[in-house]
Amino acid sequence: MIKKYIIIFMIAFHFHFKIQAKIVLTSPAAGALIKDFNGADVQGILIDTRQSKQVYSAMDGKVIYAGEFSKIQQNMIVIQSETYKIYTIYRNVNHFKIKEGMIVKSGHNLGTSNKYLLFEVRTFDGKAQDPNDYLTINSHHQKKKKIKTDFYPKFVDFMKRNGFFHHEIPTMFCIASWESSFNRNAVNINKNRTQDTGLFQINDIWLKKCDMSRKDLFDATNNARCAKVVLRNQGFRAWVTYNKYSRFCSI
Numbered sequence: 001m002i003k004k005y006i007i008i009f010m011i012a013f014h015f016h017f018k019i020q021a022k023i024v025l026t027s028p029a030a031g032a033l034i035k036d037f038n039g040a041d042v043q044g045i046l047i048d049t050r051q052s053k054q055v056y057s058a059m060d061g062k063v064i065y066a067g068e069f070s071k072i073q074q075n076m077i078v079i080q081s082e083t084y085k086i087y088t089i090y091r092n093v094n095h096f097k098i099k100e101g102m103i104v105k106s107g108h109n110l111g112t113s114n115k116y117l118l119f120e121v122r123t124f125d126g127k128a129q130d131p132n133d134y135l136t137i138n139s140h141h142q143k144k145k146k147i148k149t150d151f152y153p154k155f156v157d158f159m160k161r162n163g164f165f166h167h168e169i170p171t172m173f174c175i176a177s178w179e180s181s182f183n184r185n186a187v188n189i190n191k192n193r194t195q196d197t198g199l200f201q202i203n204d205i206w207l208k209k210c211d212m213s214r215k216d217l218f219d220a221t222n223n224a225r226c227a228k229v230v231l232r233n234q235g236f237r238a239w240v241t242y243n244k245y246s247r248f249c250s251i
Helices: 002-021 149-161 166-179 204-210 220-234 240-248
Strands: 033-035 045-048 054-056 061-069 074-081 086-091 109-112 116-123 187-189 195-197
Touching: 061 086, 149 166, 149 220, 166 220, 166 240, 204 220
Parallel strands: none
Antiparallel strands: 033 045, 045 116, 054 109, 061 074, 074 086, 086 116, 187 195
């Protein structure tokens, strides 16, 4: 009898661990990290959204609350995942593009945040989790793009040197993999005769704002710096591939 309970416990533990190991979230906004999680006065991460403004769902789930949190008079959205047994919470969001009861996918536009977004992850018992432990490329879908993981640490160092923030890098890695397969010499000619160039396939419309030429964009560092300008102005959705394929990436 004891042996039977031990086996049941081991199966349950394995199943629980397997589910928890799959918890992966996409970045809810593009912007600088103002404050990091410390588990005390900051129970999430604070992201500067003054430029990008748009806020996106970090996971698939159900919107269980969308309204003003009267205690601090701040608009808040709460999304629940029955699969992961967690809530993702988005504070200081305006102009809601969702409503309570909606089922949303990772990357769904939730609304805007004009100054900063406080993003929290909590378990069903209300315990705050460090969002940095979960912010990575979404990998719980069946279709995945195979990427060499030994390259990723070098990519992280490269992106940090060029001014990207920790929570932005996994998604930018995904974008580069789909846009150019990490080929800094990649070129795409669009129907309107504009050109997408280099690592992040920067379109000609950004040349003036980045103060660069097409030739400059074949340099990976220049391309990354211009990609940062694009990201700060329009967010991840400036790249068509993010809208189509980001949830199919895995590292």
